Amino acid sequence: MRGEKIILLILIGVAIWGFKSALQMPIGKVQDQGPGLFPLVLSGLLLILCVLSLGLKFFKKEKQAAPVDWGKTWREFRIPLRIILLTIGAIYFWESLGFLIICPLFLFLMLFWASGFQLWKALALGLAGGLIGWAFFIKLLGVVMPRGIFGI
Amino acid sequence: MEIFSGIFQGFSAALSPYNLYYCLIGVTWGTIVGVLPGVGPLAGAVLILPATFGIQPAAAVIMMAGIYYGAMYGGSTTSILMNIPGEAASVVTCLDGYPMARKGRAGAALFISAWGSFIGGNLSICGIVFLAPTLAQFALQFGPSAMFAITVLAMLLISALGRGSTLNTMCMVVLGLFLGTIGMDIMTGFLRMTYGISELADGIGFIPVAMGVFGVSEILVSTQTVLPVVIKPKFRELVPTREELRRSWGPIFRGSALGFFIGLVPGSAHIISSFASYALEKKLSKHPEKFGTGMIEGVAGPETANNACTGSHLVPFLSLGIPTSPIIALMMMALLIHGVTPGPLLVTQRPDIFWGVICSMYIGNVVLVILNLPMVGLFVNILRIPFRLLFPMILMICLIGIYSVNASRVELAIMLISGIIGFFLRRYSFDCAPLVMALIIGPMMEIYLRQSLMMSGGNPLFFLQSTLATVLLGIAVLLILGSILLSYLKPQAKASGKKGI
Numbered sequence: 001m002r003g004e005k006i007i008l009l010i011l012i013g014v015a016i017w018g019f020k021s022a023l024q025m026p027i028g029k030v031q032d033q034g035p036g037l038f039p040l041v042l043s044g045l046l047l048i049l050c051v052l053s054l055g056l057k058f059f060k061k062e063k064q065a066a067p068v069d070w071g072k073t074w075r076e077f078r079i080p081l082r083i084i085l086l087t088i089g090a091i092y093f094w095e096s097l098g099f100l101i102i103c104p105l106f107l108f109l110m111l112f113w114a115s116g117f118q119l120w121k122a123l124a125l126g127l128a129g130g131l132i133g134w135a136f137f138i139k140l141l142g143v144v145m146p147r148g149i150f151g152i
Numbered sequence: 153m154e155i156f157s158g159i160f161q162g163f164s165a166a167l168s169p170y171n172l173y174y175c176l177i178g179v180t181w182g183t184i185v186g187v188l189p190g191v192g193p194l195a196g197a198v199l200i201l202p203a204t205f206g207i208q209p210a211a212a213v214i215m216m217a218g219i220y221y222g223a224m225y226g227g228s229t230t231s232i233l234m235n236i237p238g239e240a241a242s243v244v245t246c247l248d249g250y251p252m253a254r255k256g257r258a259g260a261a262l263f264i265s266a267w268g269s270f271i272g273g274n275l276s277i278c279g280i281v282f283l284a285p286t287l288a289q290f291a292l293q294f295g296p297s298a299m300f301a302i303t304v305l306a307m308l309l310i311s312a313l314g315r316g317s318t319l320n321t322m323c324m325v326v327l328g329l330f331l332g333t334i335g336m337d338i339m340t341g342f343l344r345m346t347y348g349i350s351e352l353a354d355g356i357g358f359i360p361v362a363m364g365v366f367g368v369s370e371i372l373v374s375t376q377t378v379l380p381v382v383i384k385p386k387f388r389e390l391v392p393t394r395e396e397l398r399r400s401w402g403p404i405f406r407g408s409a410l411g412f413f414i415g416l417v418p419g420s421a422h423i424i425s426s427f428a429s430y431a432l433e434k435k436l437s438k439h440p441e442k443f444g445t446g447m448i449e450g451v452a453g454p455e456t457a458n459n460a461c462t463g464s465h466l467v468p469f470l471s472l473g474i475p476t477s478p479i480i481a482l483m484m485m486a487l488l489i490h491g492v493t494p495g496p497l498l499v500t501q502r503p504d505i506f507w508g509v510i511c512s513m514y515i516g517n518v519v520l521v522i523l524n525l526p527m528v529g530l531f532v533n534i535l536r537i538p539f540r541l542l543f544p545m546i547l548m549i550c551l552i553g554i555y556s557v558n559a560s561r562v563e564l565a566i567m568l569i570s571g572i573i574g575f576f577l578r579r580y581s582f583d584c585a586p587l588v589m590a591l592i593i594g595p596m597m598e599i600y601l602r603q604s605l606m607m608s609g610g611n612p613l614f615f616l617q618s619t620l621a622t623v624l625l626g627i628a629v630l631l632i633l634g635s636i637l638l639s640y641l642k643p644q645a646k647a648s649g650k651k652g653i
Contacts, residue, residue, distance in 0.1 A: 003580035004320075011323055018330055021345050031610025035337035035344055038598045042330040049326060053319040080372040083547070084572060087368075090551060091564045103548060110544035114375075117540070129545060133552070143202055143556045 008054040015050060018043030082114040098148020099138070104130025155285060158499075162507025166515055171211050171508060178215035179516045182222020183523060187230055187531045188542070193223030194479045195367035198359060199549050201486065202556040209490035210505045214512040216483045221273060221462040221513065224422070225520045228265040228455050229531050232258055241422035241458045244430045248443060248450030255446050259528075260392035264448055265455040266524045268404045272456035273517040275408040276415065276463030280470070281510060284499070288471035291496035296607065297615045300600035301624035303593050306418040306474055308631050310586045318635050321583050328590025329597065331356055338595070339602060351562040358485060358592050360554050360567040362478050365584045367550050368571025371543045373578055396448045403433050403453030411460025418468065418476035418589070422461050429457035463513060469494060470506060474593070478585055481592045 022043055028034030090106045097105075108126025111117045117125065137143045165171055177200075185196030197219045204212035227242035232249035245265065252261040294302075307329070311322040334345045335355030346352040392400070407429045414425040433453040434443045443450050468474045473495030475481035487494050492502055499506045554567050574584050608614030615621045 003576070004582075007576065007580055007582065008323070011327065014327070014330075018345075025342065025344060026340075029610060030612075031605055031608070033339075033602050033605065035340050035342040038601070039330060039333040039344060042326055042333065046323065046326045046330060049319060049323045053317070053323060056319070079375045080575065083372060083375065083543075084568070087547065087551075087568050091561055091568065094551075094555070094561055094564065099552075106551075107544050107548060110547065111541070115540035115544060125541070129548070133548060137202075137552055137556075141203060142206070143552065144559065145552070145555065146559075 005054060005057055008050050008057075011050045012047060012054070015043045015047035019047065079114055083110070086110055086114065095146040096149055098151075099145035100130070100134055101148060103133045155281060158285065158503060158507045159281060159511065161503055162509075162511030163514075165210060165504045165508035166214070166512040170208070171214050171512060172515065174207065174211040174215040175218050175512050175516050176519060178218020179222040179225075179519050180523065182219035183226035183520065183531070184534065185219065186223035186226020186228075187534055192366050192370060193220055194362055194482065195370065195546075195550070196223060197479055197482050198363045198367065199546075199553050201359065201482070202553055204486050205489065205556075209487055209492050209502075210508045212486045212490060213483050213505060213509050216479070216486055217466070217509055217513060218516050220479050220483075221459060221516060222520060224459050224462055225266065225269050225524050226531070228269070228451075228458075229262065229524070229528065232261045232265065232451070241426050241461075242455075243423070244426045244454040245451055247430070248445070248447045251444065251446035252448070252451065257392075257396075257446065260396050260448070261451050262528055263392050263525060264396065264400050264452050266521055268400065268407065268452045268456035269459035270517050270521045271404050272408040272411055272458075272460035273462060273520075274514060276412045276460040277510060277513050277517070279412050280463045280467050283464075284467050284470045284506075284510070287467060288496045288499045291472050294472075294496070294620065295618060296600040296603035297618045297621040298624070300597060300604055301615065301618075301621040301628070302472065302474060303597040303600060305624050305628045305631075306468075306476070306593060307590060307597070308628050309418050310589055312631055312635050316581045316583050320581070321586050324577075324582055324584065324587040325590045328587040329594035331361075331587075332591045332594030333598070338599065349562060351558075351560050355595070356566060356591065357558075357563055358481060358588070359557060360563040361570045361591060362482065362588050363550055363554055364567040364570025364572075365574035365577075365588055366478065368547070368567060369574030369578055369584070371547060372571065372575040374539060375543065392448070399448050400452040402436075403429070403449045404456045406432060406436075407453040407456030408460045411457035412464045414457070415461035415464030416467055418474070421465055421476070422458050425457040425461045426454035429453040466509070470498060470509070471496060473498070474596075475589070478588045481589065484592070 018039060022036045022040035025036030025039070026034035027036045027040065086106065086109050089109075090102055094102055104126045106126075107129040108122050111125050112119060112122035115122075138145055166175070181196060181200060182193060185193055185199075197216055200215065200219065204215065207215075224241065227237060228245045228249065231237045231242040231245035232253050235246050235250040237243045237246055249261045249265070252258065307325050311325050312318060332355065334352060336343055336346075336353050343353060407425075410429050410432065411425040414428060415421045417424075430443075430450060430453060433447075433449045434440045437443065437447070437449060439447075465476050465480065468476050469480045469484065473484070473493065475484050484494055487505070492498070492505060550567065551564060554563050555561075557563065577584050577587075604614055605612075615625060
C-alpha cells in the first residue's frame, strides 16, 4: 500500500508537469484545437484520478504498515539493480564498442555478476553466446548492428 | 457467397509453402514462449519482429498470429506441470491442472487442455469468418464521431476489465493516452514535449515501451522468484480415460461460446474468459467442493475459453483497425511497417491478408495439437534450463530486436526505462497492459475527436447526431456508472460474508 501511494504521488507529479507543458503550447479553440488542448485535458484528468485514488487510500482503514526491512529490500532489489546497471552500460557503449564486443561482454558480465555463474563458466558461455548471436542475427538474418570504433 | 470465395482465397494463401513455413515458425515459437515463464507472448512477438521486415506482410501477420495463439497453448503446460502460469490467462489452469499432475494425471490434463484449445480455437475462427467481414462492411459507414466513440468505449472497457483497482487502471489508461501525445502533432506539425530529442518526433515508440513493460520488467520480476520442480509425464500417460473425455465435452463447448463472446471486448479478455469459465463449471458441477483438487472440468473449460477468445479478439482489429490487446497492436505495427493499414477497407483492398490470417489460424490450430502433445517432453526439458542462464540471452535479444527497428539508442533507453517503470508498477499492483494499449489508441482517439469537432464547428452535440456514436457513448456512461456502483457494492458484499470462486 505504501508503494502504491508513492506511485500515485509520482503520477501526480507527471500530471502537473504535463499540465504545465501543455499550457506552454497553443491551445486553440474547440472547433480548431491547438496541439496543447488534448494533452491539457488528459493531464488534468490524470491529476484528478490520481488525487481521487490517493484520497480514497488515505481514508481507507488499513493495518499499520510494518517498518521497512532495508536488508530484505536490498536483497530483493540487488539482482534487478545489477541487471539495470549492466543494461545501461550496454546501451551507453552499444555504438562505440560495436556489437561483436558488446554482445559477449554483456552476456559474460550478466552471467557472472547478475546470475552468479563461476568466472570461467560465465566467460565460456558469454563467448559462445556472442558468437552464436553474431552468426544468427548478423550473418543469417542480416540485421544491421553497429561496428564500433574497431570497425568489426 | 462472398464469404465462401474469401475462405477459398484465404486457404489458397495460407496453404502456400511460403505462408505455411512462417505459420509453423510462429506457432512453434509461440508455444516455446508460452512455456517459458519470464517470456510472454508479447515479448516473444517483439523478439521475432525484426525477422518480419524482409518477408511479405501476409506472412508477417500469420507468423505473429501463430505466436499469439501458440502462446495460449504453451501457457497451460507450465500451469499443469509446475503450478506456474506461462502467461496470465493460464492462472486458472493451475487450480486443477497441477493437482491432476500430482495425482499422476498430468498427461490427461495436457491432452484435454490441447484438445479443448483446438476445438475452442476452431469454433472461434468459424465465428470470425462470418462476423469480421460483416462488421467491416458496416464500419465503412462510420464517421469520425462514431470512431471516436468506439475508441472511448474501448478505453473504458480496458479500464473496467483490467486487473486490480478500476481507479488505478483508469490512471494507467489516461497516462498511456497522455504519453501518446508526445511527439509531432499530426494536424499542426507542432513538436510536443520532445525537448529537442529528434527521435521523439515520431512519438514514444510502442514497440520499445511494450518490450520494456512486458519483456524487461518480466525478467526483473522473475529474478525474484524461485521456480519449483517440473513434473514430467510419460508419453503413454497422455491419453485420458473415457470418463475424463465424457466429462470434458460440456465444459469445452460452453467454454468455446463464453470465450468467443468475451473475446470481442478489448482488454484482458483471455484472463476474464478463463476465470468466467471456471466459475461457470464450478456452478454447474454436481461436486463444486471438489474443484481445486484435480477436476478435469476445471482444466477443459478455462483452456477452451482462453483459446476461443483468441479468434474473436482479432475481430475488432481485422474489421475496424482497433487493436484489442498489446500483441494485436504489435500485429498492427507489423502491417503498418509493410505499408498496409488495417481497418474496414482491409477486406476489400487486401483480401489475401484478411482471409489469409483467418484461414492460417485453422491450420495453426491443427499444427499446435500435433506439436503440443508428442513434444511435451521437449518442452519439459526447456523448462529445466535455469532461468539465470536464459534471462541474459533474452535481454540481449531484446536489445538487438529494438535496435534493429530504427537503429536508435534512444529507443533502447526507452525500453529500459519502460522496463523499470513496469517492474515497479507490477510490484505495486498496477496493470501495465492498459497503459500500452492507450499509447497506441490515444493518437487515433485525438484525430477522430479533432476531426469531429472541426466538422461540427466546435459543437459537442455533433456526437449525438450519429445514432451509433450516441449508443456507444451511452454504453460508455453506463460502464462508468456501473463501475462506480460495483466498487460501492463490493465492500458491502464482503462484509455480508459472500464468497467468490
